[in-house]
Amino acid sequence: MTKMETGRQAPPEIKRAGRLLAVLLILLAGWFGWSGAQQWRADAREQQLADARDQVVAATAAAVAAQERALAQRLQDPQVQAALEQGDPDTAALVLRGAWPDVEEVLFWRADLAPAYADAGEFGYARLALLERALSTDAAVAAVVRDGQDIRLGVAAPARMSGAAAVAYARLPLRTLTATLDQVAVPEGSYLALRQGNYNVSERGAGALSGSADALSREVGKSGLRTAAAVPDAGSAPFQLGAMGCLVLAGVLAVLALLALVVASGWMPRPGRAREAAAGEPQPTFGQTLEREAADAPAPVAAARPARTEPEPLPDVALDPGIFRAYDIRGVVGTQLTAQVAARIGQAIGSVMAEQGLTDIVVGRDGRLSGPDLVGGLIEGLRKAGRNVIDVGMVPTPVVYFAAYHLRAGSGVAVTGSHNPPDYNGFKIVVGGETLSGDAITGLYARIAEGRLHEAAPGSLLQQDVADDYIQRIADDVQLERPLKVVADAGNGVAGDIAPRLLEAIGAEVVPLYCEIDGTFPNHHPDPSEPANLEDLIQTVKQFDADLGLAFDGDGDRLGVVTRDGKVIFPDRLLMLFAADVLQRNPGAMVIYDVKCTGKLSDYILRNGGSPLMWKTGHSLIKSKMRETEAELAGEMSGHFFFKERWYGFDDGLYSAARLLEILAGRMETPSEVLDELPDGVSTPEIKVAVDGSPHEIVGRFAAAAQEEDSPFAGARLTTIDGLRADWSDGWGLLRASNTTPVLVLRFEADNEAALVRIRDLYREQLRGLLPDDAPLEL
Template identity: 35%
Template sequence: MADLAKIFKAYDIRGIVPAELDADTAEALGAAFVRVTGASAVVTAHDMRETSVPLVTAFARGVTAQGADVIEAGLGSTDMLYYASGSLDLPGAMFTASHNPAKYNGVKLCRAAARPVGSASGLAEIRDLVESGVPAYDGTPGTVSRRDVLSGYAEHLKTLVDLSGIRRLKVVVDAGNGMGGHTVPTVFEGLPIDLVPLYFELDGTFPNHEANPIEPENLRDLQAAVREHGADIGLAFDGDADRCFVVDERGEIVSPSAITALVAVRELAKHPGASIVHNLITSRAVPEIIREQGGTPVRTRVGHSFIKQTMAETGAVFGGEHSAHFYFRDFWFADSGMLAALHVLAALGDQPDSPARPLSELLREYDRYAASGEINSEVADQTAAAGKVRAAFAGRPGVTVDELDGLTVGAEDWWFNLRPSNTEPLLRLNAEAANDETMAAVRDEVLAIVRERK
């Protein structure tokens, strides 16, 4: 049995295959998932990694051994799995390691209607059951069947965002050899979009670049293609296509906070006075704009299970994260990079102004501050490094400190958050300030302490 402490994270399961996550563990996970959820059936999907089919097959053995049925949706994105869970009202399991390198794989679990399973909402219980051994089921085994949900997923998204009347757009999409290459053609079918595809061939070895668009180097091909083709917009999806990053018509990277603000404004137009959830790393512009539009901003910690839980508790219509995860009440409170992309395309293509503003101008009002982006530092002792940073800043005049999620330090015209990764031995820094000079000074001071530079 694998070392479960290594692979159970705050809101999913992830590890190197087979050293940390193997078929036996996946089978035990399937059995434990049925025991914890009480499910009579489970829907599964998987990404394009070579190890995904063996793992999802083993998981299904565990599910059926407990008397529950398995509905296999096959290849799909994580948000397609959430659609399947929501539309079928069944617990679900998505086998993917998202943006992690090819040697990794994992599983994202949800209860019926795509309700989250995190460390405080069932994941710890599943881990304990796997560790102690899942009791055998003395009854008739379940069955396995297949169901195509991709077309239903695509049609459902297009009922949530109407793009039928938009002006024709040229859109470059970089799928990074991930699941966007499978879902984008079906979702875009019939829309007034001229699609320029990059790396749509499914390949879990990621031969062109990592399917991790939060890293700027993985967006360079998309930026170049947008400029080369004179496109209106570029979209980049991660490996399991639940996150979407945006590049404007100049080939410049758009902050996910600006996308959060734009979608929030659109949702508040439909639901005046509603709550919008944002995590503590999104730009200060996001809660400012939500308030300006008559909405109520709700701050929460990073991570999809935390965002979903807060949205359910508050009835929020939308939630956004700095990592380009976007969550929608009318999508079972689940995250969908594709749905966020459709909102941006609708905003860009359905402007009353003539001529229509390019994306860079459309988003200018949502981008108010200078931001560092996420900067990773490999640190042997994350707690000690964060403690040194806290000691350096705490007590300064006008400085506030909170530890809702990692370390957040702020002043009137700047703030930063330093938090450990849930999946890698890294400290992640995000800093923001009123201007580039202040942001750079704060960023560099924190990095000097974390990386022990004199």
């Protein structure tokens, strides 16, 4: 049989189409095959890591339980019991250690833990919280603690000594917990760690994945430990087909490619009844088609890049040293702050970065009318110092902080006046992950005044939107167990754009109030610490029968809350709720609060197994103290909340709102009922008294007089870390100087109204003598 009897030569255009189709099918088959193989390997690696993680979880839980059991059982030894009954803890410890070869030290304390509380910082807050937990649960408990200069496994259990309640403590090496993690096989390129809170007890593998490791974490029983795990992001298979789907599709495409090659070879089966196709005009080959398309295509446009020409010298400017405050830069626009001043500040920040070897920085601004000009000057100065700038546009301050982490810049500047009047603006600065404050802020002024400014080839400038990434990051972690209806009042501040979108993304029904960004703040001032600014929110919550009202300040880093009943929930009470939630997962963790917070907060944190610490007011000062103490949570009476657990440790009113709704949605009670259960007393909001002179000088004189022997404050416990706080048995009062505006800030709290009046009158009387006779003083 001849060839002409079984088939015929395909026309040229069919051959060309067959070749083109074959090439496309081969490319697609190769892509799907490669994707399937990659996904297969990624799935296998993740499964291997999950198996290793679960092995570590089981072994660690068993190790913790074994050590808790060991201490409880050894305390029942007759010799140990006899020694304790005779009030001889040293002999009891010696006997107990002799029967327990792994233990490094055994100690006993009476239940009041007086030696520990005498110097809690030196004793160790985590170790103190462990002992308190053993006493409160009346059971043996274990945790990773700082013991002196070392990190160890601590085990504590209740005991009896000389007939009185006591607690026993045993210190063991960390290998007791980490033996399995140290030996388990960790897949190449992945990460596995044993964590307590944000502290890595031990870790293996690719440390660069540490930040995303909680996505695959598993709790180790109720020990407060967890095993965190992460694999490199391998993406997902095309069209969500999975590994097997990609491989099957690759095979099908390969078969189709072979058929197309048969057609391209020129042979076609002779059709029984089909008519011959008319010969068409000669068509270009595949190669000719590519050449023609390349010739016809428009010339590529290069991405816009900043000019690398030498910048013009910045003009001399007059700097007011008063704008360089304790924890940010803040001043009046047009007199103290201009675009030229901003450029100098930018060059000074860039000079600090250059000395630390940092190149990239994020810049954003709030909705104030002066923002664009000041950002322009700031960027000019940063680039003059050779820094690469990523401009994220008009966003809340916490989004700038987030972008510094998300874009791996490590540094950021938010141009914001926060809650100050519309004619104010300023700069909140982070360099290398550290918020500048105190001497670092005044050091910028000194650097500018002395001309110690770095110059280099201009850095690059890139605009990038991160708002959606910010919302997605939070929504991936926080979702409400049941929907809540909330009113979000942005006070026409910059949070108005993102807050409703974020709250809806986590599952809330949102009624927006004053969410149109307007730098003149036409409706009310964006300061939720002032009860008068919450009146419209209270009425709107009642009007829409909402579960809760949320208020944000001008740049979105502070949160205010009102209930359906119209009650204002002060931030120090909110901090109680946050602390109880965080301490459930991080027993013994430190919680920091500022001097303006309720006196009931310390006891509440202790009763929930935490370690309270009072500190100075100021967002940068709090963040610095958090880094120093490794605290998991902090808060200020002004409405700043700092979550290190599950977040980055910066103050974020939007994220705090999400965490609040998460807690409330998980309770059976209504939000109002949950918030009403928090300990409360008779208290005032922040009281602000404007002064003409230096508020710090007035507070200094007030504190000095209060510490004299014949002072009316003689019977109170005085705290002077930030102003003067005087605590009596039935209440307390505070006077401090604001670091943002020329005002005195006061607050009072007491067990009853009579005590509150007495303390307020005392402060009023003492302060009156330090102010001009005609100065208003309404406390």
